[in-house]
Structures are given as C-alpha cells and as structure tokens.
Amino acid sequence: MRVFVTGASGWIGSAVVDDLLATGHEVTGLARSDKSAAALEAKGAQVRRGDLDDLEGIRAGAAAAEAVIHLANKHDFVNPAVSSAAERAAVQTIGEALEGSGRPLLLASGIAGMTKGRPATEADASPFHGPDSPRGGSENLALEFADRGVHPVSLRFSPTVHGTGDHGFIAVLTAIAREKGVAGYPGDGTNRWAAVHVTDAARLVTLGLEKAPAGSRLHAVAEEGVPTREIAEAIGRAYNLPVASIPAEEVPDHYGWIGAFFAMDLAATSIQTRELLGWTPGGLTLIEDINTGAYGSSTAG
Template sequence: MKVFLTGASGYTGAVVLEHLLAAGHEVAALARPQRIAQLPAQARLAWVAGDFAQPELIHDQARAADAVVHIGAAHDVDNAEMERLDGLTIRAVADALAGSGKAFVNTSAAPIYGDTGPQPRDESEPIAAPLAGRLWRLRHDRETVAMTARGVRSVVIRPPNIYGRRGGVPLKQIERAQAAGKIRVIGDGDRLASGIHVDALARLYLAVLAQDTAQGVYNAASDEVVRSIDVARVIAEHYGPGIEVQSWPFEAAHKAMGVMAEIAAVNCVISADRARRELGWSPVGPSLMGELVIGSYRALAPNS
C-alpha cells in the first residue's frame, strides 16, 4: 500500500513511519523543506517537501496514495492558526479521496472529552463539555467522520498521553525538572490520566489501515491510569537529586501555559475497548511508570 503520511519527522509520526515501512508499505512523507536534508533516506520512503499551508500539494499527494495518515500539527503557531492549517489539510485530503473508498486516518487527542472524571469515557458518549482550547479538534473529528458521505473510509484516532522511546511529554517533564530543580503539579496533583506507549499506538494505525471495516472514532489507551502527583514524585526520586515536587495553582499555570494548563488540569481517562473488540488490537507495551523507573527514560537519570 502507498501511504501519504504527515508528521513523520515528529515523535509519534516517526514511530508510525517505522512501523509502516517494516510492514512493507511504501510511504510518501510530508516534511518542511529545511528539514529534508537531515531526515533519513530509506527504501520505500520518499520525503515530500512542503507544509500545511500548501493544500494543493497535499491534495495531489493524497490523490496519488492508497491511504492517508494525518498525524502532524503546526505546533509553532497559535491555536487559531493551528486550527486553520489543520482544516486546510483535512479538506484537501477529503477532496482528493472523495468517491475513492480509500482510507483517511486523522489524529485527534483524548483531552477533547473535557474532564472525564475517574470513569473511562468511550467513543459513543456525547461530548457535552469539551475543552474550549481544543474545541476545534472536535469539529475536525466530526468533519473527518462525515467524509464517509463522500465515499471516504474515514477514521479518527484519539490517543491520551503518549510516552515511550524516551520522548513525548515525560521527556519534557524530566528536562524541565532537572533544569529548574522542581516539578510542578496543578492543584493537588490528583488529576487522573490514561496513556499509551508510542509503539502500541503505531500498531493501531496499521490495524486501521489493514481492516476495511474500520471506520469512525477509536480511542487509543492502555489500562494504566496514573495520578499526576505520582508521576511527579517518580521523576523527582529518580531524576534528581534535588528535584522538589510543588503544587501550582491553576490560575498561575494557565497564565504561563494557556491551553496546555487546561489540558493538564482535567481528568483524562478513556477506554479503548472498541479498538480491541473490532480490530483485534492490544495496547501491549511498557507502562508509563515502568518506563520512568527502569525503561527508556532512565538514560536521562544522573549516573545512569
């Protein structure tokens, strides 16, 4: 299968690219022109110079592919511009694939559910109070799912916190804690969150591509649920010395972090039973706590 992939130079996208190539797929991967020279050359991989502000390019690449996987996002712009560029991308793909029956796999994020509370949320439940800062993602999820009416096999994958391979949010938490000598949790640190190992997530993308019946929204999470205070304490203990765990009032966090503080402050517990049941997918992989204590992040600890 020839796959057009966005985000392949980023954390999650690079792992998905690795899995696609290992499975024998041919991949055309979008990357900014200035990065092409630093990216690896591999068999069955063609780097496409461009960005999300070029919908004609995205349209042409999508039309030439057997499937499109959209993981990338313009994280170096503000929220409104991120929404605009993402909208240009998914509409270019929709126009390119209309009437083809080909797969479009879009990437969302579990925080759009808003505060889930301690009980796992699944894809069938209405989202009554999505986070305001990520409301556009919910609109784009619905726009993606609606592409079925245009003859596109459209799928949305919603991961929570992605970790593993010494990357993602845990890497940033460790680096900030070591630089500042402190790690802060919003409020009392009782916020609960699901997670997914990046390799397990990559396998879900491949499962969706492989099964022609896959359609609609799929959550992607393991059964592990962690409290933010427990993660902070593990980082302080294993990546010190001298890292202090501190409480951070939401108002101060929001002033410093904006939308990201809203995401970090709410419970985000989701169920991936639909993907397990319909696709035979299993989120097998090291736990977040295991990765922090004895896994890939341990190379960042002093005297490791």
C-alpha cells in the same frame, strides 16, 4: 498499500512509518526539511517535500495514494487558532482529494474535552464542530466525508505518547521541573492522564488502516489514567527533585501554556479498540519509561 503520511518525520509519525514499512506497505512521507527527507529515504520511504500549508502538495499526495494517514499538526499552543485553521484546511483538502474513491483517511485526534467525570470511550462523539473549535473540528469534519465516498477513521491518541526520544508533554513537564527545582503536580494530583507507548500507538495505526470500518473512533490508550501525582513523583526520582503540590491558582504561572492540560482529567478506555482490532499494547508503561531514563535522569547528560 501505497500510503501517504503527513507528519511522517514527527514523533508518532516516525514510529508509524516504521510499522507500515515493516508490515509491507509502501510509504510516501511529507517532509519539510532536508533532514526529514533524508531520514525517510534512509528507512526506504519515498518523500514528498512540503509542509502543512502546502495544500496543493497535500492534495497531490493524497490523490496519488491508496490511503492517507494525517498526523501533521503545527502544535502552536501559544496561538492555537493557527494550528486549528491549518488542521481544518488540511483535512478538508485531503477529504476532497479522496472523495468518491472509498479510500481510507486516518487522522490524528485526541480525547481532551470528550467527557467530564468519567473516562472517555470510543462511543463518545467529539463535541467540537466548526473552524473555531479545537483542532478546527477536524475529527467531525473527516467523519462527515463518509457520506462523500471516503473511508474516515479517527485516531484518538492519549495525551502522552511516550518513549525514549519523546519531545512532547512529558518532556516539557520534565524541563519545567528541572527549571523550577521541583516536580510539581496540580492540586491534589488525582487527575489522570491516559498513556500509550509510541510503538503501541504505531501498531494501532497500522491495524486501523487494515481493519477499522469507516467512521471508527480508535483509542490509542494502553493505560486508562496515570495520576498526575505519580507522574510528578517519577520525574522527581529521575532528577532527585522534591515533589510538591502546585495550588490551582498557581498552575498557570508555574507551568505556562501546558498548565491547562496538566490540570485536566484526561482518562480514557480502549476496550472497544482492542476488541475491534485485536490490539494488545505491550510497551513500557509511562512510569516505567520515566524510571528507566526515557526522559533523562540525574546521572544523564
């Protein structure tokens, strides 16, 4: 299948491109830099130059493909409205390009805000609608294209998609711990984060492309919820740092923009996804990754 991938050179996107190519699919990746383009070409993928603001380029890439996997995001956590607006515009553009074709549109989403007091499941609809909501309401926008002849599938990634080379949330928390001289956790540290290894996440995306019915919500979740205290303890071991609770009122100042996320309970299950796709994650757990040096250690450079 000819697949157009946005975010193809990103952390998750790079692993997805590898898995797609290994499975025999043809990939065209959106690349905004010479470095990203060269990396994609070296893997055997084709390149379309552009970025998330190049809507005409995205439209052309989608129109020329048999399927689209939309993983790009600006990830501007300081100015989330900027990221949300760009995300909604991209999904709208891709959906319109695929309208009436029956072709798949898989898009990255998340589990934050789905539920309170229990793990999120695939049956939980996103509460976010409209351009002013998180991610610009892109999950619901994409799923609405099912009525317009598109085959949408939501990819709900765990808050941490971890592994060696990850520069996401766990890397940020590690950097804060080193800067502050303490591996902290919010409050009593019992709030949890779902987690998945990046190779398992990539395998799920390919299986979702090949097997998921239109309108599916897939959960890239290998671990239902790792307590934030255990995450902090692992970071503390890696850097020989003390571990301590950060009182709720101090979380914003201690962590900055990531504090709001680290204080959330972001647990989720993937029972339905595993049954639907035959997906069996087998990568390292989050704590194993931290323990084995995926995020550096006191002896690492």
